[in-house]
Amino acid sequence: MSEQQPNSQNAASFLLIDDNATFGQLLMRGFARRDLNLLWVPDSASALATTAPLQGIILDLNLDGESGLQLLPALLARFPKVPIVVLTGYASISTAVSAVKLGASQYLPKPADVDTLLAAFGPWELEPQEALAWVAFQPSVRKQSWEYVQFVLQQHEGNISAAARALNMHRRTLQRILQKKPVSQ
Known part of the structure; x- marks a missing residue:
């Protein structure tokens, strides 16, 4: 430690x-x-x-x-x-x-x-000249789609068939999407 x-x-x-x-x-x-x-x-x-x-x-x-x-x-x-x-x-x-x-x-x-x-x-006393540099996190449409698929899959506890039904796509299509690498941006 x-x-x-x-x-x-x-x-x-x-x-x-x-x-x-x-x-x-x-x-x-x-x-x-x-x-x-x-x-x-x-x-x-x-x-x-x-x-x-x-x-x-x-x-x-x-x-x-x-x-x-x-x-x-x-x-x-x-x-x-x-x-x-x-x-x-x-x-x-x-x-x-x-x-x-x-x-x-x-x-x-x-x-x-x-x-x-x-x-x-929360509110901490910071130096006034130090502006907060918030990171603008705006993913691409491909990244958002990937994240949504992951979210729906998680909502259905990893059940690919149930997630495919919720996404209104064929189970094999969803399996192919999941086999690809995650979109980085």
Whole structure:
């Protein structure tokens, strides 16, 4: 477990759960510049073992082969009143819907800077000259179609026949669509 030492006793503390050490170090420095504590842990076991009082949790969706969505209910049980922001390099509508349904307070695509993350937790005092750089996430029509197919499939619990009926298409057509790579943009 790799945790940063607190900057001061009265500073707000956040927890970052991300398997990318470089990203963790960058965010730790960014939070420290704002006199905020960021504890960084690389896995779910370390996250659930954290005992520090937290104002927020930043959870990566992909934790070295583990799904952050599977960790979300355990985090909510362990830290019931702490808001959780899901952060991912693989943003999609279906995972965003799933994250919010499971209890995440926000869902942000990477890259996200410190100000964007803090804004996701609510009103924090930020430097006035630092405007929030919100990422405009507008997927292409192909990407939206892919996401909708994934959403409908998830709604039908992976049942391809039921999803095909809901999409008003032949089951084999849906199978061919699902065999293709996900659309990146």
